[in-house]
Amino acid sequence: MPWPATPHATAVHKTNNGQAGRRRTGPAGVGRQRQGRGTPAAPAAPPADAPRRAAPGEQARYWFDNTLAGGGAALIGWLAVACLVVVVPASAVLVWTDDRAPDGRWAKAAAVWRSVGQTLRLGGEAGPPLRVALSVLLALVALFYVSTLVSLITTAITEKLLALRRGHSTVxxxxxxxxxxxxxxxxxxxxxxxxxxxxxxxxxxxxxxxxxxxxxxxxxxxxxxxxxxxxxxxxxxxxxxxxxxxxxxxxxxxxxxxxxxxxxxxxxxxxxxxxxxxxxxxxxxxxxxxxxxxxxxxxxxxxxxxxxxAVVLEIDDITARLVAQCARQPGLSLVFQELLDFAGDEFYVVEAPAQAGRTFAEVLMVHTASTVVGVVRADGALRLAPPPDSLIRPGDRLVVIAEDDDTTVEAPEPAAADVSVIVSRTVPAARPETLLLLGWNHRAHRIVRHLSEHVAPGSVLHVVADGPEPVTPDAEVHAGLTVVLRHGDPTLPGTVNGLDLAVYDGVIVLGPDREACGGAPDDRTLVTLLLLRDLERTSGHSAAVVTEMTDDRNRAIAPVGPGADFVVSGKLVGLLMSQISQNRHLSGLFEELLAPGGATIQLKPAGHYVRTGCRASFATVVASASLRGECAIGYRSRDRTTTAPDYGVRVNPRKAGVRYWGEHDDVIVITRH
Structure with missing residues (x-):
């Protein structure tokens, strides 16, 4: 097949005499015209797509940039040129305008050289060429030495600063x-x-x-x-x-x-x-x-x-224990937070040589500004809420709750109790409970196990969760706790709206594991709480909700009623570590408070200790609790459960303080019952 011919275009243009002429264009579209002799050629117009020629200033900057890219030699050269451009003319003006300058041209040139040399530290010696050259050589050697020394010092300082910035120095x-x-x-x-x-x-x-x-x-x-x-x-x-x-x-x-x-x-x-x-x-x-x-x-x-x-804590087990206890004791998380942070009252282990020979019940009443809750025996054995008639022996130490260790002193006189308002009501037997668990994570199995260790036989736990089988089989009995599984996503309105809050004694909300939700478990938890809050509003039934969270900052925006319980695993363990770091004996104390079968913190109705509707001192409540083998450490006012920041919880009140005890108030006790 022959190569296809290239089409030629015909263009019309004006000649010098104004007549129209023809020219043929080649394949590239470039006009060919026979030029008449003696007639100047008209400049050809550049094609429309021809590149723009750079301006002289742009070309100069481009050349300068390429020169600087050549390295240190180019930089030194340009620095020398820049200095000479400024120094030489300025030195010449100074010499030529100086009345004391020599008259001869060469003498003035030598003066200009001396000024340039002194300014640039090049010696500035005048005379024979060899003398001038040697002076310049010595000046360059000195300049090289000084600049190198300065560079080395600067580099060393910079490396030291970088090391400090990287955090590699020793404390x-x-x-x-x-x-x-x-x-x-x-x-x-x-x-x-x-x-x-x-x-x-x-x-x-x-x-x-x-x-x-x-x-x-x-x-x-x-x-x-x-x-x-x-x-x-x-x-x-x-x-x-x-x-x-x-x-x-x-x-x-x-x-x-x-x-x-x-x-x-x-x-x-x-x-x-x-x-x-x-x-x-x-x-x-x-x-x-x-x-x-x-x-x-x-x-x-x-x-x-x-x-x-050393002391080694297990964060998942501690969190699960506290969630299980808070689900049955609304407000308990507030008590633990008050006892764990250093801002309020906390646990101390103090020497008590003056208490030797007294019973534990007597020691309770002589500490009016602090609350005695246990004894550390001379052999290191810890006993919380010991029997009231147990004796304090030499070498024993007291476990107290106080604002500071210097307030754990004995008062001159024991606190007085009003026995006329103390009641001897029989504690009712524990009844079966119905609880609800929304969500599932790797700590949920522990929570179920710890719940089964605290609830009465016949209790039921309903689990609403999606994803993998959280409980196998669907109905499982854990030491008297029946676990019933219902598949559903607790972040969906259809799942939550189908719940009957009136039948539940407590609700637990768990977030998923980090790897299961992309690293933000609290986001799903907040959605579930928002749906629960809406269900409470539409159904007219409120629920005692305890929520496990990972970030304490999300607690402030959680859509729940004031005073609701939150267990923030990160903050909880951080507080525990801080407390135990100051006193290692507290490790066994918190272990016992959270473990089943040992002493526990509980909130019980005030009517179990004093007649409601009466005014009585806290010392009276302490005395009444001591008769039951318990240690009263504070109270919660039900009429202040919506008031921040303590939501009605008061730990270690003054024993002499008198208050009105309402029907719905609670007494916070450490008990083994």
């Missing part, structure tokens, strides 16, 4: 608190330690985590605020790396706290961190070690790695 502190890792508990732990150090001297908290130092400092500064006398020091590094551990000086610390990882499957990293810590500080470490794991299967390994004197 030289004694008696400080070391926090290893970064998790939801970090802000709570640091804030509580700052609060505990508020009435003491200067303190320090050294945080080691595999995060940017500046980001850690900024986040803690935002979350904690003013730290007072406590300095927050952040260092970058993996807590499982012994070399990185040296940066926070754990061997000279007073307390070392190992925070839990974000997921249960990462507890092996906690064990590795504890092994690295033991390798760094040795077996004779003076610091108290406190670690937290999520999965109970790693607790023994973590305990062995941390050493015999």
């Amino acid at each position: 030289l502190e004694h008696g400080h608190t070391v926090v290893l890792g970064w998790s939801d508990q970090i802000s709570t732990v640091v804030a509580e330690i700052v609060e505990a150090n508020a009435n003491q001297g200067r303190g320090a908290v050294a945080v080691l985590a595999d995060r940017d130092k500046t980001d850690m400092e900024e986040e803690l500064r935002t979350a904690v605020g003013d730290t007072g006398h406590t300095r927050i020091i952040c260092r970058n590094g993996r807590p499982a790396d012994p070399a990185a551990l040296e940066r926070v000086s754990p061997a000279t610390a007073d307390v070392v706290l190992v925070l839990p990882r974000d997921e249960p499957g990462e507890d092996a990293e906690i064990v590795r961190s504890l092994l690295s810590l033991r390798a760094t500080v040795g077996d004779d470490c003076r610091a108290r070690i406190l670690a937290v794991v999520r999965d109970g299967r790693y607790r023994l390994a973590a305990t062995l790695a941390a050493g015999p004197d």
Whole structure:
């Protein structure tokens, strides 16, 4: 096949004499015209798509940029040119305008050279060419030496600043608190330690985590605020790396706290961190070690790695225990929060040599500004709410609830009780309960087990959840607790609106696991609470709701009634760690308060202790509770359950304080019944 001919276009143009002519264009469309001799050629117009020619200024800038890209030599050259362009003319003007300048042209040129040389530190010697050259050489050597020295010093300072910024320098502190890792508990732990150090001297908290130092400092500064006398020091590094551990000086610390990882499957990293810590500080470490794991299967390994004197907490079990107790005791989470943070009243273990020989009931009444709740025997055995007739022996210590340890003193006279208003009402037998669980996560099985250990036989738990089978089979009995499963998504209106709130004694709302919802479990929890709130409004029946959350900031926006119970696992464990870090004896105390079969915190009707409708002192309530083998530690006013911030909960009131006891008020007690 022949190659196709290229079409030619015919263009019409004007000649010099104004007559129309023809020209033929070739394949490229470029006009061909025979030029007459002596007639100047008309400039051809550039094609419409021809590239624009760069302006001279743009070309100069482009050439200059390419020159600078050549490296240090080009930079030095341009710097020299720029200096000479300024210095030489200025020196010439100074010499030529100086009345004392020499008259000869060469003499003035030599003066200009001396001025240039002194300005640029090039010697400026005048005379024979060899002398001038040597002076310039010496000046260049001096310039090179000084510039190199300055560069080395600048580089060293810059590297040091970068190392400090990266958080690789060593903390030289004694008696400080070391926090290893970064998790939801970090802000709570640091804030509580700052609060505990508020009435003491200067303190320090050294945080080691595999995060940017500046980001850690900024986040803690935002979350904690003013730290007072406590300095927050952040260092970058993996807590499982012994070399990185040296940066926070754990061997000279007073307390070392190992925070839990974000997921249960990462507890092996906690064990590795504890092994690295033991390798760094040795077996004779003076610091108290406190670690937290999520999965109970790693607790023994973590305990062995941390050493015999260390304390290892299991966050999932603690959270499940508290959720189970709060589901049956509305307001209990508020009591625990009051006892765990350093802002109000908390537990102390104090010496009590003057109490030896007295009964526990007598000791209760002589501490008018604090509340005695137990005894630590000389052999270390802890007993909460012991029998009222048990004796305090030499070497025993008292467990008290007080605003501060300096308020745990004996009063000159014991508090007086009004026996005329004390009642001896028989405590009714526990009745079966019907509870509702909305949602499911990896802690739900523990919650069900702990519920079965507290409820009366015949109780029923309805579970509404979607996804994998949360309970197998659909109906299961746990030590008298019947579990009934109903499949449904608690974030859908159709699921929640089908519930009858009137039949439930308590409702538990759980969020999904992080990996199951993309890392924001509280979002689904808030949706479920919003639907529950709407159901309460339309049905006219309110429910005692306890909600498990991961972020305490979501508690303020939760659509529930004031005073509702929340168990924020991150904040709860952070508060526990802070309390135990100050007194390791509190580990066994909280373990007993949350464990089944031991002493528990309960809210009981005030009518079980004093006649309602009467005025009586809190000492009277303490005396009445002591007759039952219980320790009264506070009360909750039902008419203030909607009033923030305590929602009617008062822990460790003054025993001499007299108040009106209403029919719906509760007394907070530590009991073994």
